[in-house]
Amino acid sequence: xxxxxxxxxxxSPLRADHPGIGQRCVLCKRAIRAGDRTGLVPxxxxxxxxxxxxLICHWTCIESGLSRLRQGETAAGTTRQxxxxxxxxxxxxxxxxxxxCAYTSEADFILKNGRPFEYAALPRGVRMGRPRECFRxxxxxxxxxxxxxxxxxxxxxxxxxxxxxxxxAWCIGVDNLVVDPTxxxxxxxxxxxxxHDYLSRVLKARxxxxxxxxxxxxxxxVTGAHPVDQAVINWREESA
Numbered sequence: 001x002x003x004x005x006x007x008x009x010x011x012s013p014l015r016a017d018h019p020g021i022g023q024r025c026v027l028c029k030r031a032i033r034a035g036d037r038t039g040l041v042p043x044x045x046x047x048x049x050x051x052x053x054x055l056i057c058h059w060t061c062i063e064s065g066l067s068r069l070r071q072g073e074t075a076a077g078t079t080r081q082x083x084x085x086x087x088x089x090x091x092x093x094x095x096x097x098x099x100x101c102a103y104t105s106e107a108d109f110i111l112k113n114g115r116p117f118e119y120a121a122l123p124r125g126v127r128m129g130r131p132r133e134c135f136r137x138x139x140x141x142x143x144x145x146x147x148x149x150x151x152x153x154x155x156x157x158x159x160x161x162x163x164x165x166x167x168x169a170w171c172i173g174v175d176n177l178v179v180d181p182t183x184x185x186x187x188x189x190x191x192x193x194x195x196h197d198y199l200s201r202v203l204k205a206r207x208x209x210x211x212x213x214x215x216x217x218x219x220x221x222v223t224g225a226h227p228v229d230q231a232v233i234n235w236r237e238e239s240a
Contacts, residue, residue: 010039011037026057027057030058038057039062076188078165078188079188080116082164083111084107090107091108101219102223102224110154110190110191117172117176117177117190120177122179134168135169138151141171141179142171142196142199148174151169151194154212155191156168156183156186156187156191157187170186192212194211195233199211205217
């Protein structure tokens with residue numbers, strides 16, 4: 001994982017006159033000594049922490065702590081199972097007459113128009129975007145390089161941040177592998193690839209990012225107000 005995306009910076013071996021010498025590591029409580037490599041854990045309200053914040057740590061303590069937080073392998077199909085469970089619950093409501101949209105839920109839309117994708121490391125020339133802004137990051141990449149990348153929305157698992165699937169956006173390249181400018185290590189991606197013209201048109205019409213969970217426009221994909229064949233790449237036909 002790229003710890004710099006979390007605001008963590010590794011120091012060079014500290015000189016004997018460094019102001020951090022003698023301070024206690026926030027994590028292990030041992031004193032910082034000359035020659036140690038350290039990092040500063042940023043407070044929530046600061047992107048550039050200082051020693052006055054009292055957040056200096058041994059770099060080895062930061063790495064080992066994050067390693068313990070990292071999740072294990074996610075079973076293949078976890079995201080699809082999550083979507084199927086969600087869609088099934090809303091389908092039973094639809095049978096009872098409580099739903100009249102083209103799709104019974106966002107999950108139903110994703111399952112019927114999406115597919116699983118495989119994670120890959122970022123290709124050369126693609127940089128990580130802002131943390132926690134996956135929809136913005138993926139849309140910007142797809143619109144900036146439309147001949148190389150396609151925008152995808154759906155759900156996936158971030159093995160560093162959560163144990164369950166979350167709404168997410170990423171891109172795919174010509175090889176259909178995930179190009180994720182937001183997560184360093186995602187897995188079990190399942191989503192819907194969208195046409196560039198539709199992505200551009202919707203983003204110009206609303207004040208926020210995201211195409212499927214679009215309450216601002218009253219969920220046009222789920223309701224059928226926006227025809228799916230004008231919005232989604234039909235990957236079934238392309239792969240035939």
